[in-house]
Amino acid sequence: MKKNLIRTITAAVLAASLAGCGSASTASTSSSASADSGDKVIKVGATSTPHAEILNNVVKDVLAEDGWTLEVTEFTDYVTPNTALEEGSLDANYFQTLGYMNDQNESNGLHLAAAVGVHIEPMGIYSSKLTSLDDLQDGAEISLPNDSDNLDRGLRVLVQAGLLKDPGTTDYVTESTFNGNSELNPHNYKITPVEAAQVSRTLDDVDIAVVNGNYALEASLPSTHPAIYVEQFDDATKIARTNFVVVEKDNLDSEKTKALVKAITSDKVKQYIEDTYKGSVIASFIDENGNPVTSD
Helix, strand or coil, rough: CCCCHHHHHHHHHHHHHHHHHHEECCCCCCCCCCCHHHHEEEEEEHHHHHHHHHHHHHHHHHHHHHHCEEEEEEEEECCCHHHHHHHHHCCCEECCCEEEEEHHHHCCCCCEEEEEEEEEECCCCCCCCCCCCHCCCCCCCCEEEHHHHHHHHHHHHHHHCCCCCCCCCCCCHHHHHHCCCCCCCCCEEEEEEECCHHHHHHCCCCCEEECCCHHHHHHHHHHHCCCCCCCCCHHHHHHEEEEEEEEEECCCCCHHHHHHHHHHHCEEEEEEEEHHHHCCCCEECCCCCCEEECCC
16 A cells, blocks of 8 residues: 555544544534423434435424424544444434444444434445456555445455455455455455545545445545446345434434434435435335335
8 A cells, every 4th residue: 555545544543533523513403493492302413425414404304394403413434423322412323334333332332223224325446547347457456444344345345346256154254354365366456444434535545445335425436436336235235235323222212213213214305315316325214124114
């Protein structure tokens, strides 16, 4: 990896350690909220695109129709939204898959539960140097997210694209599964995990990058460097790829959670997703078992 990539990653890690929860910024709330309406305020943390956009541009109005005020706090990473939810400064967050949530519960001792699925963002393979995977040379450098769930997912996207061989396991795989393994990585690609929010910033330093959909949209990659491969999924992977609204387990059946679930699975949200993202984000209103959820 080139030196400027290393500097980028180092700077990001330093900034995160200094900023902590300062990586979040709170969106303005409705001026109609009265001083004694705190019990009618729902605080949700989300990454910017498309999560906070969906919340601010449509869910907020749907909730207002039922007398609720939505406050949205935007985060630039995948760690602090769960920390804030666990600590009680948020009522819910909206940015993660079930696999990521379960991993964070297990590895960090959190107590989070999925309230409802909202959408799927296909991962994409992007490059500032190539327009086709056919042009990828042996020994090429590849970056992708470093958290266990998205790392496994990104590596399986590379398998889907025919760049790596199927490892033959449903357990999480890592870069060490492939780096230096001539059978699974016959072209000797150098695979380097990077913090998810930083992957799009490595584009000039690697040959290809596997980027989460929300971060690709935030970096305007679909318009500036269109994906040269888009993740494919079927019914069996739909649950794993859906982004869920997540709450603290004890609040799973609270009035706030019920109101948020009703609003975010409304027809207005579905239409907004279809009209705004045109296939780069796909509505997926399901529960954690894959059963359809409606706002009725």
